[in-house]
Amino acid sequence: MKNLWLALVLFVTSIGTVWAESVEEQRANVMKMHDKALADLYEAKPDVKQKLQSAPGYAVFKNADVNLLIAAVGGGYGVVNNNSSGKKTYMKMGTAGIGLGLGVKDFRAVFIFKTEKVMNSFIESGWEFGGEADAAAKAGEDGGQASGKAVIGDIEIYQMTESGLALQATIRGTKYWQDDELN
Numbered sequence: 001m002k003n004l005w006l007a008l009v010l011f012v013t014s015i016g017t018v019w020a021e022s023v024e025e026q027r028a029n030v031m032k033m034h035d036k037a038l039a040d041l042y043e044a045k046p047d048v049k050q051k052l053q054s055a056p057g058y059a060v061f062k063n064a065d066v067n068l069l070i071a072a073v074g075g076g077y078g079v080v081n082n083n084s085s086g087k088k089t090y091m092k093m094g095t096a097g098i099g100l101g102l103g104v105k106d107f108r109a110v111f112i113f114k115t116e117k118v119m120n121s122f123i124e125s126g127w128e129f130g131g132e133a134d135a136a137a138k139a140g141e142d143g144g145q146a147s148g149k150a151v152i153g154d155i156e157i158y159q160m161t162e163s164g165l166a167l168q169a170t171i172r173g174t175k176y177w178q179d180d181e182l183n
Contacts, residue, residue: 027182030079030090034060037108041158048158052112057082057119059111061093061176066104072097077179078109080123084116089123090182095174107161114154122155126176 037060042049052058061078074095079088113119 023182027090030077030182033062033108034079037062037110037160040108040160041110044160045158048110048112051156052110053083055112055114056084056116057113059091059109059113059122061091061109061111062106063093063095063109064104064106065095067099070098072099074174078176080111080119082116082119090179091123091126091176092179093174093176097173107159109160110158112156112158114156118154122176123178 038052057080059078059080061076063074063076065072065074072095074093076093077091078093079090081088111122113122
């Protein structure tokens, strides 16, 4: 069982890595994910585009989670866009939690920051903690999900499942931090 957990942790943390040769290629891969996630979000919720463009900034993340009985782990990467300055801050993320569940889920999250202060705080300290309950069954264009929009303080979050099969109710902590290699 110990080896299974080790394999799961290594698998999930490797998903958070952008597979490319150079820093420029890694940044290009992050931006490709960014553009696709926004296009998918705008298709599902066209009104979000105006909110995103008028906000001080926003972030787009790719994450993969594995939940096996009572533990959940995940990892990913993304970028924070400052709408005022045009600056991009590349970031990584990791998550761990406890709760009941089973499955693997690959999803995208878009954060809309309502104030510059909360955006800067997210970039500098980046913690999110909370409970989660969802169900997702999706492969490519097939399937469905039970997740969507959440509001936490001055951050509006949209989540879209890319693929996976998961049924979970967990309490987890998520840490976002700047990617020293890409910034």
